Amino acid sequence: MSKIRIAVLCSGGGTNLQAILNAEEAGLIPHGEVTLVVSDHAEAYALKRAARYGIATAVCDRKEYPEARERERAIARVMKENGIELIVFAGFLSILSADFVKEYPRRILNIHPSLIPSFCGKGFYGLRVHEAVLARGVKVTGATVHYVTEVCDGGPILAQKAVEVRQDDTPEILQKRVMREAEWVILPEAVECVCKRLAEEK
Numbered sequence: 001m002s003k004i005r006i007a008v009l010c011s012g013g014g015t016n017l018q019a020i021l022n023a024e025e026a027g028l029i030p031h032g033e034v035t036l037v038v039s040d041h042a043e044a045y046a047l048k049r050a051a052r053y054g055i056a057t058a059v060c061d062r063k064e065y066p067e068a069r070e071r072e073r074a075i076a077r078v079m080k081e082n083g084i085e086l087i088v089f090a091g092f093l094s095i096l097s098a099d100f101v102k103e104y105p106r107r108i109l110n111i112h113p114s115l116i117p118s119f120c121g122k123g124f125y126g127l128r129v130h131e132a133v134l135a136r137g138v139k140v141t142g143a144t145v146h147y148v149t150e151v152c153d154g155g156p157i158l159a160q161k162a163v164e165v166r167q168d169d170t171p172e173i174l175q176k177r178v179m180r181e182a183e184w185v186i187l188p189e190a191v192e193c194v195c196k197r198l199a200e201e202k
């Protein structure tokens with residue numbers, strides 16, 4: 001059985017990409033294989049991680065494609081050229097249009113660092129999410145993996161994991177705990193779960 005070809009899209013450090021690659025190496029993603037890493041930032045460390053594994057990379061950044069639509073078309077092209085069957089947004093900051101998303105129904109995943117529907121939607125990304133969590137004073141936060149639809153952070157939820165908020169947390173400390181205890185755990189699991197479904201549907 002051929003493995004599902006996965007593209008991971010990252011804008012930054014790529015620790016979630018790393019978690020997927022670690023799981024793949026450990027044999028925990030038997031139905032899929034990361035074959036492409038795409039970034040909208042040429043300096044994203046995620047690209048270096050990919051190169052270390054001999055994985056193909058592509059950069060579709062603002063410098064080369066100042067227009068969002070043009071950038072999106074470039075991303076779509078590189079997906080087609082590489083025969084990509086599942087797209088994973090792992091800290092990917094560009095929002096892609098409804099037209100793009102409709103091309104991949106139940107084939108695009110996103111990891112969000114809160115328990116959706118709390119602290120999500122436009123403007124809630126990176127440290128801002130954890131700042132908002134601390135400002136509101138909730139005692140539990142976490143992470144969510146969901147399918148991407150045209151509604152920002154609004155697609156069907158695949159997996160969630162709760163994480164305790166502690167008294168002395170700073171946004172940075174909380175972000176690290178959410179990553180370690182939730183994101184890096186549920187994202188690889190969700191990737192395998194969807195790859196298994198897609199492989200069975202083939």
Ligand code: GRF
Pocket residue numbers: 010011012013014015016017090091092111112113126179183
């Ligand atoms: C993660 O917190 C992810 O949930 C969010 O952006 C961050 C990306 O981190 N969407 P990394 O690039 O995977 O290290």
